[in-house]
Amino acid sequence: MGISDLNLALGAEITGPSNPVNKTGSFLRKLLPLSRHFTLWFAMVATLVALCTAISGQSYWIDEANTAWRAAEPQFGALLARMVAETGSDAQMPFFLVAIWAWEKVAGDGEIALRVMNLLWLVPGLYIFANGRADRLLVAGTSAFLWYYIDEARPYGMQIGASLMVFGLLERAVVAASDRGADGPPLRPYQAWLLAFGLIALAGSSLLGAIWAAAAVAAAA
Numbered sequence: 001m002g003i004s005d006l007n008l009a010l011g012a013e014i015t016g017p018s019n020p021v022n023k024t025g026s027f028l029r030k031l032l033p034l035s036r037h038f039t040l041w042f043a044m045v046a047t048l049v050a051l052c053t054a055i056s057g058q059s060y061w062i063d064e065a066n067t068a069w070r071a072a073e074p075q076f077g078a079l080l081a082r083m084v085a086e087t088g089s090d091a092q093m094p095f096f097l098v099a100i101w102a103w104e105k106v107a108g109d110g111e112i113a114l115r116v117m118n119l120l121w122l123v124p125g126l127y128i129f130a131n132g133r134a135d136r137l138l139v140a141g142t143s144a145f146l147w148y149y150i151d152e153a154r155p156y157g158m159q160i161g162a163s164l165m166v167f168g169l170l171e172r173a174v175v176a177a178s179d180r181g182a183d184g185p186p187l188r189p190y191q192a193w194l195l196a197f198g199l200i201a202l203a204g205s206s207l208l209g210a211i212w213a214a215a216a217v218a219a220a221a
Contacts, residue, residue: 036132043134047141048123054147055118057111064153066090068114070097071104095204096155111153118150118157121201125161128168128194140164155205162205163212165198170220 060068070090073079079101083091090097100117107113130137140146149156169191176186187195199217203210 036134039134040130040132040137043137043141044123044127044130047126047137048119050141051119051122051147051150054150055112055115056151058151060111060153064111064114067097067100067153068104068109071100071114072109073101076101089206092207093155093205093209095201096158096206099158100153114153115151117153118161121158121161122146122150122164123161125164125168125198129164131168131171155209158201158205159209159212162198162202162209163216165194166202166213166216169195169198170216174220 070079070082073082079097083094083097100114103117103120104114107116126137126140129140146160149160169187172191173186173195176182185192199213202213202216
């Protein structure tokens with residue numbers, strides 16, 4: 001009787017040799033998502049620090065001075081009445097003026113204080129646009145266009161941040177809708193609310209922003 005026959009007779013199960021290569025591969029696959037998350041958050045923090053250095057305390061130019069003047073209005077009702085009464089370009093950016101009016105009550109009307117509000121729009125916009133990819137974040141975060149306009153107390157930072165947010169969420173919706181095996185809506189409820197907020201912010205930042213918002217929705221439809 002051979003060894004194999006003896007094992008079968010005794011009811012023993014013959015197991016193959018352990019494969020340390022498979023164990024190592026499984027361990028690395030578990031580490032890969034953690035590595036991606038770490039890389040993304042590290043890139044996010046580095047981008048935020050870099051963008052902070054782009055905000056200066058140089059004196060307001062005339063349009064920024066107009067923004068600061070409106071933001072310093074003590075009464076919210078007076079701000080709204082002025083926007084309704086005037087027919088200039090400022091009437092085309094109601095969401096921005098309301099947002100910076102509220103921000104001024106918290107941060108003050110200094111040059112740096114008002115310009116820092118741009119980060120409130122850019123940070124979530126960049127994160128949503130990146131969609132887990134550090135390369136996207138770095139490309140968008142190092143844009144000379146973004147760096148130039150982050151240093152202005154005007155609606156440009158809001159427009160850029162809202163545009164990134166809308167693009168990132170519409171991309172998710174389009175990809176999910178094209179997946180025939182996926183069940184449920186293309187966006188989660190909180191993502192749908194974020195998309196609505198981004199579109200409102202974009203449309204309320206300027207007349208051009210309203211056109212961009214409509215074009216983005218039409219392109220994704």
